[in-house]
Amino acid sequence: MAKEDRFKKIIAHCKEYGFVFPSSDIYDGLGAVYDYGQNGVELKNNIKEYWWKSMVLLHENIVGLDSAIFMHPTVWKASGHVDAFSDPLIDNKDSKKRYRADVLIEEHREKILGKINKEVAKAAKRFGDDFNKAEFVSTNGRVLKYQGQIDEITRRFVEALENGDLEAVRQLIVDEKIACPVSGSRNWTEVRQFNLMFDTKLGSVAEGAHTIYLRPETAQGIFVNYLNVQKTGRMKIPFGIAQIGKAFRNEIVARQFLFRMREFEQMEMQFFVRPGEDAKWFDYWKKMRINWHNALGFNQDDYRFHEHEKLAHYANAAVDIEYNFPIGFKEVEGIHSRTDFDLKKHQEFSGKKLQFFDNEMNESYTPYVIETSIGLDRTFLLLLSAAYCEEDLGNDKGKNDKRIVLRIPAPLAPVKLAILPLLKKDGLPEIAKEIMSELRFEFNCQYEEKDTIGRRYRRQDAIGTPYCITIDHQTREDNTVTLRHRDTMEQERISIDKLKTIISEKVNISNLLKKLTQ
């Protein structure tokens, strides 16, 4: 299946099966804002639980926090977000479409690179085994011309950004004859910096009201609580603070479903370490985080690390974990070594000392910070992308010879067990409800009695339910049910009193957590 089709199908599936709806759907939605439906919210909660427990339960020196979305406006001045959290924007006057100027230039460079690759491929075909690529690209006239063009664009672009010269960015777009992909015209407005933070007013009357921001990341809530947590929790370095919460960014190009949203959720952990030990802990967290992903059991080739070439102003090392989404390899998580930048800045702006007295070293210092920051919604999309399967069963000529199955790891599945009486009579629903009333305390169960058993199985496959049990006439005689496994579709006869143990063992989140400590 083409990747684009797959992406569209996943989006449609999310809506059809109660995972994700466009926000304000009856009013035709709101750009890049989404609501999670009855199954989506369960899956999301399970992802949160897996992350939270992997941090707070498995590390004695990591504690949690839930800080407010609204924060003192100076927080964002100190962190650099007021001045620097922005994208350069340009509009096409004919199509009225808005673009990120840096993305237009980046795509233009990619196009030229594509021409080089074409020349190389042509030559490789012509020369066969004798082809020497290094020699070809360093001598071929056409390739050298294209490469020169790319280098010149890069030079001008970097210079313009370093000087904050937006007119020079625009001139580059004009000189390179970059056209709007929609209208095809080169009728551009000037370039403006566009801050990604949403602002609002605090206070009941307009005058005297203060402009405050909806937080664009949860991390700052952790930094400003560093001292509160360290002191009240009597925490010793190294220690971490973990938080899950909403973040808001006024993204300009927001057309990729859950991948780029304006309101989203982050799971962030700031780990405070001794200066000089940051490199060691950066490596530690890089390993821990990829293990967390790998424990989900998906294809490991679909993950890769992407080292940042250009570091943010606060970082001395940064790596992204990228996943092979149907829209290509893209960032799902960032691991950043943030030095003492944030704590020092907050110290400077607040006038409060944000330090740690290290007994062993007998000195005070501002801790360094390693951050792990993962998008909850992007993880949700990752799970859907990895789990979505269309299977041709080929065993039935009728309607049910195909199935869509979500191979979500059992501990994260929205519903763990579907309880299905074969018929709506002969006392079978009563037995089913009795089973339900006992097992509902252990894990999420769903009772269903409508439609044929085949249809009910398909519906459960489509939401990723790992187990179904069917109650039939034999149940009345020997207290056994049919247990059906989602992935293999195998069925086995099981005694009712064994259900709790068998299923609990498989759907417990500790199955995933144990893999992290091996």
Ligand code: ATP
């Ligand atoms: P990108 O380069 O894709 O815009 P970023 O580098 O700005 O992402 P960070 O600031 O490092 O992202 O945020 C940490 C994590 O938060 C990201 O790895 C991602 O999973 C998530 N995230 C960031 N922006 C969004 C968004 N608009 N929608 C959904 N998730 C997001």
